[in-house]
Amino acid sequence: MQAEVSQTSDRPAISIVIPVFNAEGTLDECIESLKAQTFGDWEAVCVNDGSHDGSLEKLQRFAEEDARIRMFTQENAGPSAARNAALDAARGEIVMFLDCDDWYEPNACETVRDAFRDNEVDIMAFGATCVPESAAPKHVRDLLSPGDEIIVGFTPDVLFSKHAQPYIARIAARRTFLDEHHVRFATNIKLAEDTAFLFEAYPHARKTVLSSAKLYNYRMNGESITHGLNSANATKAKLDQHLAAIEHILANWRKNKLVDLCSGRMVEWILDFTLFDISRLSVEQQANYIERLDNLLAETFGNYPALPHKTAVKKAAEHVSKHECSKLFSGLSAKLAFVRFFVATRGLKQCIERFL
Known part of the structure; x- marks a missing residue:
């Protein structure tokens, strides 16, 4: 320079x-x-x-x-x-x-x-x-x-x-x-x-x-x-960047011994940050990104499904940890659970404003 x-x-x-x-x-x-x-x-x-x-x-x-x-x-x-x-x-x-x-x-x-x-x-x-x-x-x-x-x-x-x-x-x-x-x-x-x-x-x-x-x-x-990466045809590129950001954050928090500050809230935020975009992918792509997400969470938090306090978030974390994409994204019961997850993380008003 x-x-x-x-x-x-x-x-x-x-x-x-x-x-x-x-x-x-x-x-x-x-x-x-x-x-x-x-x-x-x-x-x-x-x-x-x-x-x-x-x-x-x-x-x-x-x-x-x-x-x-x-x-x-x-x-x-x-x-x-x-x-x-x-x-x-x-x-x-x-x-x-x-x-x-x-x-x-x-x-x-x-x-x-x-x-x-x-x-x-x-x-x-x-x-x-x-x-x-x-x-x-x-x-x-x-x-x-x-x-x-x-x-x-x-x-x-x-x-x-x-x-x-x-x-x-x-x-x-x-x-x-x-x-x-x-x-x-x-x-x-x-x-x-x-x-x-x-x-x-x-x-x-x-x-x-x-x-x-x-x-x-x-x-x-x-x-x-x-704005470019928020377009529908660039969901994978957006997810790759978000996962890279999560990986960077978690590595920094491990290095600085910050993981225990708010582990449950962190797991909730990470799931909220990624799952909606993963849901927009093909079934094969969903499996790949859910595996990557699970690896990132497990490396830092271990048994991470036990950390969130909200039931809907716990359930989503359990499905991620077991790589159960169908229980996250497929069928009426999964879609209802998905809605409950976002209501738990963002509140009903924001979900209505953002997704409807």
Whole structure:
């Protein structure tokens, strides 16, 4: 990675990590939203990830015009590698994440800076607005809408029910905290890499601030990785990425002796994260993915069907452990049990909204 411009304050309050790939059409709005911030003590660490449009030239111009904008370039390696490079180069006390096709509200940096005045705050999750809002499913809008709360220490709810993950772009973190706990993005994961990142970070946070303030504008772009892999004809690719994220998370939790923090909730979340997509596959493909899922769960949790508290989740886990795809997905009784499983994990209201 070669630095192009690095003339700015040695210790800005905030470093804004921006991976850039072929964003010539959206970079102006993205960078202008930084220049419009009501709090100006920031640096933008932009990593050009092998763009082959006019992004590089635009970044060079931005860096020449504003010393707070630092520009780096690398061969194309994906957004996770670009974010990691920016994190390694960041010098601010606080790190924020901005995607090159999105933009901040003018008070974003000021609001984040104020939250981190408490020296024990390690992570902040704030709200975001989808643009256009009509293009976003309700469950996505809900995930981008946390309530106002300060969490001391770790609670599993911050991972599973507080709308504090995924979507790394509406997260801020103390840079020394990320460095101390070696939290970085897994470069082998192209989808759910933000989920893996946050599952590594949250358990270590001394304090987590949740804010309902809508500070981020997320452009609903049908060409993005997320939307592409959510199409029906890419279910296998999506599952492969989700299983890779799960494998990464579980390996990290084993390494850091975190497995016993919330083992039952973890098993429930993993099943919820995978079973709906597995149900969309052919019978032969279902058997393959159920075996892979069982191996991941058994390696970390041993007798994992005994861990969840909810009966419907226990039953689903038992079928996975016995590789009983027909009892999970085939026939009326299996379909009814499948509905009971998702009602148990997501609640009746969300199931109706999402699946009907």
